Amino acid sequence: MAVAMASTGSNFGFCSNLKAIEKQPISKAAPLRYFFSLDPVQLSCIIPKRSLSSSASTLIGKATPATVVEGGNSQETDAIPTPIVIIDQDSDLDATIVEITFGDRLGALLDTMNALKNLGLNVVKANVYLDSSGKHNKFAITKASTGRKVDEPELLEAIRLTIINNLIEYHPESSSQLAMGAAFGATPPNEMIDVDIATHIAVHEDGPNRSLLYVEAADRPGLLVDLVKMITDINIAVESGEFDTEGLLAKAKFHVNYRGKALIKPLEQVLANSLRYFLRRPTTEESSF
Structure with missing residues (x-):
């Protein structure tokens, strides 16, 4: 999934303050200086069924109660396909592209599109294609208020969690x-x-003029926002990218720059070390005692 963001001149429209919305506790291992601004959108929170701990502030549209599986019945098979949700900010200049795959089990996803509209978004185009991995549902999404692609990390994370919530529902x-x-x-x-x-x-x-950052980590709620914050905290601008949720894993690709230039080797190392320290399990050195 691609995500476009900006902190010092990037496409994400970072602001000087981050408007905290609703604290969303985190789940398991898995999902910057705050420069983002979130347009006022009426969002409703999903209350986790389990208590988690997350540093991310995320609001997601609640799926309507489901009594039937969307698109028909959900046949039980021994091999459950891996759910994949991709948010792509690179492939279209004017819209955020969302792709959802879950083997051949997905229906028309009409409820999911309605939930996205409840986030203040328009689904301007949708199509479906099949390949060996199953049915791929792709949506082109813009903000209803501006007609432009989504550029706030908080709203992109809300889109991701809304889709995943509907998928689970x-x-x-x-x-x-x-x-x-x-x-x-x-x-x-x-x-x-x-x-x-x-x-x-x-x-x-x-x-x-830019570098390409790849991050693969255990997924959890709020991971997208936290990654962008970590990157911009060290004054690196995020231009655009892609954020893929593949089962228990999150895979991100970000185009980044430092003052309009590609990162030099020492700064690459600082960025990698900072993210690795943030994402991995904290450890205590024996020598510190």
Whole structure:
């Protein structure tokens, strides 16, 4: 999923203060100086069924109560496909692209589109395609207030959690496949990911004016907002990117720069070390005693 953000001149429209919305506790291992501003949108919170601890402030649209699985019945099979939600800010200049995949189990996702509209968004285009991994549902989304793509990390995270909540609501079998299942799903994941093993970070040059940052980590609510905050906290601007939720994992790709230029090697190392320290399990050095 791609996400466009900006802190010193980036596309995310960072402001000098972050408006905290509703504290959303975090789930398991998994989901910057606050420069974001969130347009006033009427959002309703999902109350996690379990108590979690999260540093992210996230509001998500509550799915309407479901009595039937969207698009028909949810056949139970031994192999439950991995749910994938991608938020892409790179492939379209005018809209945020959202892609949802869950094998061949997804229906028309009409309730999901309605939930996105409740966040103050317009679904301007939708299409479905099939390949070997199943049915892919793609939406082009803009903000109703401006007609432009979403550029606030908080709202992008709200979109992500709204979609995942609806996925769990209409396909409860996906709950055990998603990190969010521990937060507001009926069935939490059977096994938790080891955050130390799951965390991978790499920075590569992407031309003279920007670098490409890859982050893979255990997912949890608020992870997208926290990652952008960590990056901008060290004065690195986030231009755009993609944020993928793949089962228990989150995979992010961010285009970043420092004062309009690609990151130099020492700054790449600072960025990687900062994110690694933030994402991995805290440790205490024996020598500190």
